[in-house]
Amino acid sequence: MTDLITPITMPKFGLAMTEGKIAGWNIAPGAHVDAGQEIADIETTKITNGYESPAAGTLRRQIAEEGETLPVGALLGILAEPAVSDAEIDAFIAKFQADFSSDSATTTQAEHADPFMVNVGDLTLRVQEAGQGAETPLLFIHGFGGDLSNWMLNQTTLSATRRTIAFDLPGHGGSSKNVGEGKPATFAVTAAALLDKLDISKAHVVGHSLGGAIALELAKAFPQKVASLSLIAPAGLGRDINMAFIDGFITADRRKTLEPVLNYLVHDKTLISRKMIEDIIRFKRLDGAVLGLQNIAAACFPNGQQADDLRPVLVSFDGPAQIIWGADDEILSPNSAKDLPATIKVTLLPQTGHMPQLEKAADVNAAITAFID
């Protein structure tokens, strides 16, 4: 009967996660859950995320308590049909706990290597790879002020059957601080050079925000390299941009001043964790980081408006393209996705801010998977 028992274990959100805390159970013991239903909120140092049930069944046991912090892979609860006896469940738990050690859990997850540095021209880029397979590889391009960890809830899922590459743009994360002209087109050249360096001739490109504009420039300058475009809250399709966010992101240097700025990013403000704020402050303390951001902002958003209109690029792109946007985006308005050709699929996510890939990771992952598979 053990195949009728489904263990619920601490998930791994993002490649660096080693443990998580049960922020709260969303269902009570004895209740029925559907596959995909959010059964618990898991809090990591970086983000709190809903955990979707891997299967349908009844929550027979709730093993992890609210507030408890456990390693990835640790047993949180047991799903089983009512037919399964308590004794069978007890035996299953005993065996699971005997076999489980947090060490083995983390080593089996170690298939994802740490980020590594790649030299592209006179730039050094921090790159994170995950997955392998015959499918066309996938390239993630983050937005202004972001870094490769913006894809922490996406890269693992999307790397099941393909190679995926996330990297820090110049001026961001662990990459060189030299941003050159700092325009989307500048970064598109860098992204193309990175693909060449990694021997990738063609990739599905997922771009977020300014990374969306970069993806469009990449499609414009190197159409042969772009298998498809998935643009998440992309820049380049309208003129308006929330300059309070851009300016605030550049100038705020303390948690207290940065937090309200980061709140613009999400619909659910509780997602902005201490760790996320601290990581951004630490990045901004690096020599040259703020200057790089200033230069990018000056090049991309002069006079408080977006400089580049890339709608024509999107319209004439000779491949599949989709747009995913949060309905409550406070930085770039989803109205910019209107009046596009019907061939471009637009997914509008309710109660979602500027970072759907974090806030509605499962929806975004599903939309991308469905689109490129």
Place this chain on the structure above:
Amino acid sequence: MQIAHDILLRSYRSMRTIRDFEERLHVEFATGEIPGFVHLYCGEEASAVGVCAHLSETDTIASTHRGHGHCIAKGVGVDGMMAEIYGRKSGVCHGKGGSMHIADLSLGMLGANGIVGGGPPLICGAALSHKVLKDGGVAVAFYGDGASNEGTTLESLNLAMVWQLPAVFVCEDNGYGEATGASYACAGTQKARAAGFGMPYFDCDGTDFFAVYEAAGQAIAHARAGNGPVMLHVNLARWYGHFEGDAMTYRVNGEVARERAEHDCLKNFRQRVTEVSLLEPSALDEIDTSVKDEIEAAVKAAKSAPLPEPADLEADVYVSY
């Protein structure tokens, strides 16, 4: 020894300025209008001027609590100095330092110093700057026979030798550390102390400008050439007490009068240059008049200059805080 005309004129003017500045302070201090306390350099003018005649703004000096002479010799203006001593906002330190802390780093004047023996370690650092920055400068520590017994001074002699610094240690030996005679307080000799560190030693009569000029010239040239530090021992006498108001009960009657009569560096200078027609007496007279006017104007300006304001109290503790 040949000394250029302009150097002679400048040096005389400098010595005369120090003399008049200090004599005037002696008078003004007695009126009670000058706050705090002052230590006068009268009688020692040839030392500061004879040494600084070999220095430019690139070079650095550190002075002592008896610092007015060194300041003037290094080029600090008397207006700013006088205003400072009067505690005025227009003073060279905006009225926050006073007599013992007059400094002008832009002129290489690292400050008078209220701490006996405070200067020699600083001068090791200034000399290190000259050496590392390769600007050709030398650093000169003026210190007294009293400071020669401070550990800081002895440590600095050692450090300067160890690092082979372009430093000159000028021991102005006026025979007294406050009220105590050097014959009591200084064991051995300055010469033997220099020898103990393997440091070249020069000495001279500090009441004779020409003697100081010549000895200092050799000493400074040695250091500037990269041959390491030197000591210059200058023998002289102070004409006033340790500080103004000191009745000098420790000195025999007539000691100062004899110094004034026999070892006045200004009188000696005038006699020497006019005897051999190096300078015309009229040129020196002209300087005397001009300096007199300058000091008069400085005192007048200082007395009427604005006082510091309440906001100045908390200003300039840090560059940024």
Place this chain on the structure above:
Amino acid sequence: MSKKSFRQAINEALRQEMQRDPRVVLIGEDIAGGQGGTAGIVDAWGGVLGVTKGLYTEFGAERVFDTPISEASYIGAAVGAAATGLRPVAELMFVDFVGSCLDQIMNQAAKFRYMFGGKARTPLVIRAMYGAGFNAAAQHSQALYPLFTHIPGLKVVVPSSPYEAKGLLIEAIRDDDPVIFLENKVMYDDEEDVPDEPYSIPFGEANLTREGDDVTIVAFGRMVNFANEAADRLEKDGISCTVIDPRTTSPLDAATILECVEDTGRLVIVDESSPRCNMATDVAALVAEEAFDALKAPIRRVGPPHTPVPFATVLEKLYLPDAARIESAVRSVMAYKKTKQDA
């Protein structure tokens, strides 16, 4: 980014700033080590605990100056060099040795800017080890940051981790005022992720290492780690603490301390330095004066007794504050009930 020890973080900060600015020079006893030794190896030690190892080899005798054991002269020289164009980082080895050169710090470096009417700049860093826990006894174990904090004109940094140490030391070297940078000698092998690139952490900006609702703990230097440990234990019992690492005792981020006390209403201060006129008394006075109405319980100070640091391990353990003592202080302020009726 990679794991670096406190020692490596400091070494890297020095190296990167020396690479960036040729005016940055190092001065100190045995910071290379081996000059004049029979082995003929310069850079034999790299500092008494190896913190400056390799810097002489990389930058040479024109940038790294070993000194005689002569604190008054070389600390004074560092002050003089700072006032005349260099940006020296002097190492005092043990902060206890300040007795031999206090004049150079207190009467010279600290005073120049003010007494010269704002015309001087003295961009000097003096690094020194502090702290008990090494059986180094009374003359090599003191935590003298209050002494320097007391002197206007000095800035005082007490870093609590490798990340903090690198960023704060780079800031110290770039700062135009004299900075006393104190390294807890017990922490040199502590490790954490430290960026490879240069970065600076501003002075006077406290870091909140924990955020909670019940008690504010202000801790300095190594004590921040103990406070975090105590806060994590207390959290399990439902007592949530804010832990403030002020990073610098001068300037002190009074605003953050007051805000947190306003939020929690309770304050525990952990200070390794001798208890009279130390940072704990300073912070307690600040809060008593500015946030009296917010307090729900008396302020508690956790610190050593008013004794020299003892030698024997058993006594030294008793001397130093630890997580358990912090925990019990927090519990005591939580348990406090006002006996008088509120007016």
